[in-house]
Amino acid sequence: MEIIVKAFESATVLDVQAPRIDAAVAIQFKDKVRAAVSEGTGRVILDLSQVEFLDSSGLGAVVAAMKQLGKERPLELAALSPKVDKVMKLTCMDRVFTIHETVAAALAPENVA
């Protein structure tokens, strides 16, 4: 799993280059996110456009990443595939995370606090 870090003025985008965030890579995902956001400030957008499948371990890892980032660096999600969206809705995590249709929408001026 690779995570590409893209620094924008209004946010840091983490582009997850993996078809799955599941039990097999959950720990690796947490470590990669931690490394990716070790520098910088402000919002973090998790670009999930490449991620087709997220299981409960993957969801737990995303929650852990949000907790680790803390209040100063809110973690937001973008570009959910249908399966990922479904898991978010079933678990009500869609009401916890700020979710954007696309990364472009996440970076749009109206979404920048």
Add this chain to the structure above:
Amino acid sequence: MTVSQSTHNSPGLGPLPAVARDRAADLHFAFVGNLQQVRVTLDAIDAEMAGRNLCPDARDNIQLVLAEVLNNVVEHAFRDRADGALSVTIEIGRDVLHCVVLDDGAPMPGLEMPNGERPEVVGIAVEDLPEGGFGWFLIHRLSEALHYERSEAGNRFTFRLPVARN
């Protein structure tokens, strides 16, 4: 010794009518229980489902529920083992898949499955959000007739997955 627990009143529906049975359509996978093998098996099952005219939602649910059940076995029943024996058998009926997952690992704590309550997440402070407990919720939520049985041979999980067809 056999200990049974069921979330519904019937542990199984008994034999299906012969007309709904297609023995040749049964799928069976037996493998060494690790997370990579679970992935390989899930891909193989999804490939089998791809040619069966299921609605995409049903296919997604099959992947998700089997991922949760199989990964749970690897991470808990096989916690200290790399050689656990795991198998999944899927009997394909017209409107439903009958799934049986067997493992020779440690029993469920208290010989019971965790209940399927959804972890509370709405209105919870970020630092207090749960990172686990979603798996059993998803299994209970998306399957039917979920049943767990412990015997000397190990753990046996049975459940049904509805399969609306296109």
